[in-house]
Amino acid sequence: MLLVYTHKISPRLKYVFKHICTRVLGIEVSFTTKIETFIAHDSLKMSYTKQQLGNEFYIKSHDILFEQGLNDIDIHIHTWEHTKCFFYLGEKSSIPFDVFSASFYLLSRYEEYLPHVKDEYGRFTATESLAFQEGFLHQPVVDIWAYKFRDALKKQFPDFEFPSRSYQIKPVIDVPSAYTYKLKGIMRTLGGSLKDLARLRLKSLYTRFAVIMGFKHDPFDTFKYLINRQKSSSFSFLFFFLLGDYSTYDKGINPNKKQFISLIKHVGDYCDVGLKISYFALDDESLLKKEKLKMEDILNRNLKASRQSFSKLNLPETYRNLIALEIKEDYTMGYVNHLGFRAGSCTPFLFYDLDYEVQTPLKIVPYQLMDFTLLKQKSLLDKKKVLNELIYQIKQVDGQFVPIFHNYTFSDYKRWDGFKELFNLILDSPNEA
Known part of the structure; x- marks a missing residue:
């Protein structure tokens, strides 16, 4: 001591x-x-x-x-x-x-x-x-x-034995919308189809109806791939599903749809599941409580972790709302457009409320990378270089690497070419010397 x-x-x-x-x-x-x-x-x-x-x-x-x-x-x-x-x-x-x-x-x-x-x-x-x-x-x-x-x-104190810790990873999968075309409802499907027509996106229009009719796989439905990767990894993935209502900012799936509920339950059988808090619930405790209770009803257990929509934090109010609802962990501490360490650390820490001058029980798990940031790098080689540099920094202090990917990152869309390889690089990083 x-x-x-x-x-x-x-x-x-x-x-x-x-x-x-x-x-x-x-x-x-x-x-x-x-x-x-x-x-x-x-x-x-x-x-x-x-x-x-x-x-x-x-x-x-x-x-x-x-x-x-x-x-x-x-x-x-x-x-x-x-x-x-x-x-x-x-x-x-x-x-x-x-x-x-x-x-x-x-x-x-x-x-x-x-x-x-x-x-x-x-x-x-x-x-x-x-x-x-x-x-x-x-x-x-x-x-x-x-x-x-x-x-x-x-x-x-040369005789004192300090304990050691080891490098860890906690892959986060953010799910703002589980599907591109499925379960979107008649009005959203009609609106999307008209938009495709107006912009002459005929391929998108064809894919939309092929998916709805069951002839094609929905591009955002990458859950089978991710669950298979989880099965071969010793580190637990953490999925955040959005349950908020459709709005200007959030365009997820209706949380009352049975297929969507089944998907969350299925993912929860293999991985950890948390709540992606909707944009308007950030400052509305009653709305946040409604979303929390809905997720707990789906999972049939207490909600442990949350993540704010658009990685938005209003300090200290955002964290006070989580504490009031007894949410234990939050994964919003990071930057959407920059790699790095927002709070200077890759070790989870407790939120300190500067207004009340108290340490709270809310654990902040900082993330260091969001997939969008890697899009700034033109080639896959450059992306790997930046990623390896980040991993090196975290390994130097035996910290915890928390990367945030989205379900659509693993789709076949061209902008996400090579991201499965980058994800695998992260999963393999604990085994690399």
């Missing part, structure tokens, strides 16, 4: 130390404000305060972990070996940066509470983030800092 001496034990301090020490490094941590208790402890220990007591392992504390609410924080980025860091301390500290305060800033999403420009969907974008602007979005800096902290502790 690591004992931390500090002048004040605040909720922020406990939160970030437990993430770094327990979630990332696998060691228990406790805190004391009594010097006698600290001196008497004969194992792993450090001081985290303004002044060093003696020759102990010491990190000078930044004020952010002892503040409440939001403040204007002056951040200067420095290069630290092969990564970046902020909250510089100087040479007297055992580590030249306050990695705990910097980690809290990123994990709490402090910057997303501050004024920023949103995109057309009302989202916080990668380009608004400190990580993007300072060139470290591609690195899981919180995990890197945690490992540097561990290495520094090892030098001072």
Whole structure:
């Protein structure tokens, strides 16, 4: 156990130390404000305060972990070996940066509470983030800092055995619409057909009716392929199905259709299933509750995981709504248009509510890649290169890789050429040295 001496034990301090020490490094941590208790402890220990007591392992504390609410924080980025860091301390500290305060800033999403420009969907974008602007979005800096902290502790406590963890993957399959043409209803089928005619998309029109008549396979129906891949993988896939009503943003299948319900149940026999929360349920707790209860009725078990439509987050309201409905995990923390680490970490962490100054029970599972981002790369070779670089970064810290693909990504549509190969590359990555 690591004992931390500090002048004040605040909720922020406990939160970030437990993430770094327990979630990332696998060691228990406790805190004391009594010097006698600290001196008497004969194992792993450090001081985290303004002044060093003696020759102990010491990190000078930044004020952010002892503040409440939001403040204007002056951040200067420095290069630290092969990564970046902020909250510089100087040479007297055992580590030249306050990695705990910097980690809290990123994990709490402090910057997303501050004024920023949103995109057309009302989202916080990668380009608004400190990580993007300072060139470290591609690195899981919180995990890197945690490992540097561990290495520094090892030098001072060479006999202490640190546990190890292993690289993991959690493939996510997002299903905004299970089918292209099937189960769309008379009005949507008629509307789609007229649109095809108006735009002279005769091939699409032919395919539409061939699918409806049962002569052809629906292009978005890739579930058999995915279930077969699940059967040969030791890592569980997680599917998110949309159950929300048809709207400007969400164009899924009617959740009352028996075939659609059967599909969800069938997928749930082999894989984990969560709820893709509709766009308008993001800010409407009653609508969210309705969708949650519907999914629980289909699965016949409590809903564990959610993902927000369009990867939209309104902090802290979005997460408070999930907590109120006792949803345990959320998979929205990432960027649609950029690879990388939105919260600086590839380790799941608990949501810290900056308004209430409390650690909540909601587990945030950050994703690092959405399939759309790879479309920016022109060739399959370039896509593989970018993907391998991302996997390398996560493996360096034995983190969890959470890629998000869609059911239609595995269709025969030309824009998705090669994506099955990329998916297989991810599935095989834990076996690669």
